[in-house]
Amino acid sequence: MTQRSFRRASGDERSQALIKATLASIAEGGLQNATVRDIAQRAGVTAGLIRHYFPSKEALIQAAYRALMQDLTDNVMAALSDVPSLSAGQRLQRFIEANFQAAVLDSQMLSLWAAFISVVPSDPAMKAIHQEHYLAFRDSLEQLLTAFFQAQGKAIKASETEQAAIAINAIIDGLWIEGCLAQHLLSAERLAALAVQSTEAILGMRLQANHEANC
Amino acid sequence: MTQRSFRRASGDERSQALIKATLASIAEGGLQNATVRDIAQRAGVTAGLIRHYFPSKEALIQAAYRALMQDLTDNVMAALSDVPSLSAGQRLQRFIEANFQAAVLDSQMLSLWAAFISVVPSDPAMKAIHQEHYLAFRDSLEQLLTAFFQAQGKAIKASETEQAAIAINAIIDGLWIEGCLAQHLLSAERLAALAVQSTEAILGMRLQANHEANC
DNA sequence: AAATTTATTATACAGTTGTCTAACAAGAAC
DNA sequence: GTTCTTGTTAGACAACTGTATAATAAATTT
Structure with a gap:
């Protein structure tokens, strides 16, 4: 499997993008809609990255x-x-x-x-x-x-x-x-x-x- | 497998119990908490029964x-x-x-x-x-x-x-x-x-x- | 340019989700 | 008491969930 190319963002920039994506997801369909995969997609990253910036989904919320x-x-x-x-x-x-x-x-x-x-x-x-x-x-x-x-x-x-x-x-x-x-x-x-x-x-x-x- | 005994309730009685259980579940932990299994347990029935009274979980909500x-x-x-x-x-x-x-x-x-x-x-x-x-x-x-x-x-x-x-x-x-x-x-x-x-x-x-x- | 660091991806995992189906038993009808 | 109806259970299903791990590529340092 070849890995997709990506851009390395400075810590604060990405975590804020994740927060923004989280808010957008919740706004659109409530807390139920805000899955790690949906949030990650909105932020343009893969789901696993969330755990690199936040200890848990709960902490991100x-x-x-x-x-x-x-x-x-x-x-x-x-x-x-x-x-x-x-x-x-x-x-x-x-x-x-x-x-x-x-x-x-x-x-x-x-x-x-x-x-x-x-x-x-x-x-x-x-x-x-x-x-x-x-x-x-x-x-x-x-x-x-x-x-x-x-x-x-x-x-x-x-x-x-x-x-x-x-x-x-x-x-x-x-x-x-x-x-x-x-x-x-x-x-x-x-x-x-x-x-x-x-x-x-x-x-x-x-x-x-x-x-x-x-x- | 022996099946557990149960009581047959008249239609309206059970559907209202399900509604009440749904409200209790949501009140306790938001819509996320209200899974069909949690609702059923609160109503004292099994999850499958919900679909006998409501076409979908959405309809129950x-x-x-x-x-x-x-x-x-x-x-x-x-x-x-x-x-x-x-x-x-x-x-x-x-x-x-x-x-x-x-x-x-x-x-x-x-x-x-x-x-x-x-x-x-x-x-x-x-x-x-x-x-x-x-x-x-x-x-x-x-x-x-x-x-x-x-x-x-x-x-x-x-x-x-x-x-x-x-x-x-x-x-x-x-x-x-x-x-x-x-x-x-x-x-x-x-x-x-x-x-x-x-x-x-x-x-x-x-x-x-x-x-x-x-x- | 090589070595190091770490942000990011890909993938796997066990647990949970809503839904569906068939077996079954409670109560009603006869 | 036997038959019939249907409320109810048990279990299976695929899809989805949050989390964990290892490989990998982008920067940074040397």
Whole structure:
């Protein structure tokens, strides 16, 4: 048997390609679809190579979950970093709206997220990854809220900030899910507007003072 | 080979046992865990029997998804039917709170839901089942909202009712997910209260007139 | 240019998967 | 009690699964 020619890739490059292929495979047909052979094919390598970069398929799945969450976080955070000076309200609004970008509001992204979530309750390692990112997300939200309350000159108890963060997180997640599942019925703009509007309702104040405030 | 003794069950009884076993299997370890052998063992039968009741494993999974959604719907609707005369606001509140019952606010229930959702985007049959139940749920919510607006004597456009239903649905789903994933951090009562409170904020009015309304 | 390292392939392996078939036994009909 | 129907079991099947191992070729070092 003659061996096919191949290209030697530097470690990081190939492992990231494998992670990307894993996410693509799961997105297309759930965790069941993501066999080592399917993943390898998508990455353009043979199945055996996976074990050269990851101790087991399980470890690859975990790495893929971590990478996905990191990517989502980075994507949302990028919406805040590229513009230097924004008011606290504007920053909060940007943060919320960033969750409805085309890259995030996508049925394959939902498929991915759901596949991972379905094993989080029963898989300790996956649960740990989830907890870490969930708390980081909610923490970012709480910080934005605290800054916003401060800018508004309102003294708000920490427990109230936490409560608002939980509710706003819920409405972001809920609208994101609805949007991904019914992409043809709900546009990204409408969802983002609804999320902002609902947030303003929950907080009892507007994020931007475009219109004059009513008593 | 001597054959083990067994009990002949009437058609419906056994197929429902199989569906129940399927849900239990998926809840415990996702769709991957739900092999015909595992399902059969949980139902106390041999694997071959599944094909006597369902044309394929795929059909069993679909039946299980349908049964789960129906069960969830029934569970929430029961909260409205057992008490005859309630105000429109009280009915709406009950409907919302029913989503945070112990039977619904459960990490295994989330695991189940997520496992199914993960294949909805890519599986047309599963997508059809989802659409049907999602629209039915939102429709119930819209009807409750319409009745509530009417009772309040406010004339609200249909589009606004729909928009409110989407937002309220989102907050129910989002809080439910957060609650299931962080059961130790968020009590059912707190979540239900948050959902009702957020709904009131979105609608701009209280569901029950316990306290006197402020200007 | 030769030697060394190691990323990559090819292949094998035991265990698991969904499906199928034939034998069988439980209950109903007569 | 005998016959008939069919729910149920047992077992086999090919295809697929994650993992392991040895050969091999692409870079790197010398």
